[in-house]
Amino acid sequence: SHLLGAEPEKIYAMPDPALPDSDIKALTTLCDLADRELVVNIGWAKHIPGFSSLSLPDQMSLLQSAWMEILILRVVFRSLGCEDQLVFAEDYVMNEEQAKLAGLQDLYTAILQLVRKYTSIKLHREEFVTLKAIALANADSMHIEDWVAVQRLQDSLHAALQELVSVLHPEDGQRAGRLIMTLPLLRQTAAKAVQHFCNIKQDGRVPMHKLFLELLEAHA
């Protein structure tokens, strides 16, 4: 319930109506949306019980590693039940054709694989918020100073997931494990996304805000 309460308000993409439709416009809209999402996700992280007790460098290391996983998991959850469309925001939904035009077809396919996985699992909102916190705590940064503290955070979130699943699905003893087993695909997809946006950044044709750039550079 704490994580449900900490879940950020929805953000709108607000594509610039003055710009003609193009791949540049689509990517500009997504990068701007991502930058604003990152600000609220950092605020969200601080509300995860135990996160703020980590040292500031360790909080930074986890976020620098997991930020794209968090962004993608939010898109995936919004897209559940939307036939083959990615809901980046309520006012910004992309189908395969639009993704292709934006040069995002590989990413579209990868994210859709996650959407299908969670659709077949019938992911609950409670499980989603817990899994998202686990993705952050499980970021596997190489720069963690206090592993014991991070492991304590992982353990408490894992316990929360198990408890939650045992209440929601008492008949299914495998469910927590099945949810955890979706995380490698999330990490793989996030790595693809970071690589893709690093290439776009190199290209220099799409304006990007500072926080988004800063986090992309953390992976460079």
Add this chain to the structure above:
Amino acid sequence: KEKHKILHRLLQNST
């Protein structure tokens, strides 16, 4: 750490 000043600042701000 110098390179990550916005993240640093956002984490330090109380929300």
